Amino acid sequence: MKIFYGVQGTGNGHITRARVMAKELYAAGFDVTFQFTGRPADKYFDMEVFNGYQVKTGLTFNTHNGQVSYVKTALEASPIRFIRDISSLDLSAYDLVISDFEPVTAWAARRQKKKVLGVGHQYAFGHKIPRAGGDPIAEQVMKYFAPADIGIGLHWHHFGQPILPPIIETPAFPQNTQANKILVYLPFEDPQVVVKLLCPFENFEFHVYSPEPAVSKYPHIVCKQLSRAGFQRDLYDCAGIISNAGFELASESLQLGKKILVKPLHAQMEQISNAEALKQLGYGHTMFDLDDAVIEDWLHNPHAVHVTYPNIAKVIVQWLQDGMPAMDAEFTERVWESVQVLQIQH
Incomplete structure (x- = not known):
C-alpha cells in the first residue's frame, strides 16, 4: 500500500508523533511519502527517519509572547501560495492519504475526492472531551483547518469516547532521576x-x-x-x-x-x-x-x-493492515484496558 502522509510542522509535537508512526509503517512494509508544512525547510531537524520527505509552506499560526494572534495569522497567510500548493499536489498514485492536522494534504485530497484519515490529538475534539478557551474562530479553525473523513483522535484518557491513547515512544521507565x-x-x-x-x-x-x-x-x-x-x-x-x-x-x-x-x-x-x-x-x-x-x-x-501507554502506532498500523474496520467503542475499550496509572513521588 502506498500512503501519502501530511504532517503539521509548526510545532515539534506533530513531528515527534510522525517519527513513531514512520518506524511502524516502514516495519510493516508500507510505502510512505511524508510531507511537512508550517515552517521553513531549514528549520526542520533530526528528520532522517522519514527516508526523504517534501516540504511546502502550508499555514502556520502567528504567536507573540505566549499568545496566538488570529489577526496576524490571517494577514501573514499567503492564500495564493496555499491554493497553489493544494493544486500542485498529485495524490493519484496513493492508496491512502493520512493527515496529522496538515492542511495542504487534507484539502488536496478533498479536491481530488480521496478519503482522508486524520490521525492526531486535534481529531479528539470531535468528541466530548474537556474543552476550555473556545470561541467561534477557534472552533472553525479546529473544524476546517485540516478536515478528515475518518478521524482517529488521541488523548491522555478516553473520557468515555471512542478515542485512542497518545502515539509516543515507549521507553523503559527511568531508574535514575535527578530530583532537582x-x-x-x-x-x-x-x-x-x-x-x-x-x-x-x-x-x-x-x-x-x-x-x-x-x-x-x-x-x-x-x-x-x-x-x-x-x-x-x-x-x-x-x-x-x-x-x-x-x-x-x-x-x-x-x-x-x-x-x-x-x-x-x-x-x-x-x-x-x-x-x-x-x-x-x-x-x-x-x-x-x-x-x-x-x-x-x-x-x-x-x-x-x-x-x-501501549504502542498505539503499532495498533493503528495493524488496524490499517486489517482493512480499517470500524473503530467502535469495543475496539477502543480493548486498547484502553492495557493503560495503567500510578501515583509516584520524586
Missing part, C-alpha cells in the same frame, strides 16, 4: 524572560531549550539549542517539565513519570483545553502567565503521575 533537574521548553516565550524568571530558584538545575539561542549567566540555568537527541536525554532523567500545553511533550512526560507544569498559549483553544484536561485528571499543574509563585509551589511538590 527540571526541563524547560517554552518556545513561544522570550527565552531571556524565562531565564530571569527562573534565576531565584538556585536549589534546582534548569535545562532551558528554545528555538533561538538564549544566554544564561547563572550556573544553575543551562540554555540549549533544540536537539531531538539532547532533549530526550534531559527529559529521561529530569524530575519534571515546565512547558506550554502541547499534547505530545506532556504525553511523553506522563509515560516517563515526570511531574508537569504547563502554561497554555493564550487564545489557543487546544492548549487551554489540554491544561484543563491535565487539571481534571490530576496529571499536572497549570499557570496561565509566567508566575514565579506557582513555579515555586510546583518545584517543591514531589507528586507526579506515571501513565503506561
Whole structure:
C-alpha cells in the first residue's frame, strides 16, 4: 500500500508523533511519502527517519509572547501560495492519504475526492472531551483547518469516547532521576524572560531549550539549542517539565513519570483545553502567565503521575493492515484496558 502522509510542522509535537508512526509503517512494509508544512525547510531537524520527505509552506499560526494572534495569522497567510500548493499536489498514485492536522494534504485530497484519515490529538475534539478557551474562530479553525473523513483522535484518557491513547515512544521507565533537574521548553516565550524568571530558584538545575539561542549567566540555568537527541536525554532523567500545553511533550512526560507544569498559549483553544484536561485528571499543574509563585509551589511538590501507554502506532498500523474496520467503542475499550496509572513521588 502506498500512503501519502501530511504532517503539521509548526510545532515539534506533530513531528515527534510522525517519527513513531514512520518506524511502524516502514516495519510493516508500507510505502510512505511524508510531507511537512508550517515552517521553513531549514528549520526542520533530526528528520532522517522519514527516508526523504517534501516540504511546502502550508499555514502556520502567528504567536507573540505566549499568545496566538488570529489577526496576524490571517494577514501573514499567503492564500495564493496555499491554493497553489493544494493544486500542485498529485495524490493519484496513493492508496491512502493520512493527515496529522496538515492542511495542504487534507484539502488536496478533498479536491481530488480521496478519503482522508486524520490521525492526531486535534481529531479528539470531535468528541466530548474537556474543552476550555473556545470561541467561534477557534472552533472553525479546529473544524476546517485540516478536515478528515475518518478521524482517529488521541488523548491522555478516553473520557468515555471512542478515542485512542497518545502515539509516543515507549521507553523503559527511568531508574535514575535527578530530583532537582527540571526541563524547560517554552518556545513561544522570550527565552531571556524565562531565564530571569527562573534565576531565584538556585536549589534546582534548569535545562532551558528554545528555538533561538538564549544566554544564561547563572550556573544553575543551562540554555540549549533544540536537539531531538539532547532533549530526550534531559527529559529521561529530569524530575519534571515546565512547558506550554502541547499534547505530545506532556504525553511523553506522563509515560516517563515526570511531574508537569504547563502554561497554555493564550487564545489557543487546544492548549487551554489540554491544561484543563491535565487539571481534571490530576496529571499536572497549570499557570496561565509566567508566575514565579506557582513555579515555586510546583518545584517543591514531589507528586507526579506515571501513565503506561501501549504502542498505539503499532495498533493503528495493524488496524490499517486489517482493512480499517470500524473503530467502535469495543475496539477502543480493548486498547484502553492495557493503560495503567500510578501515583509516584520524586
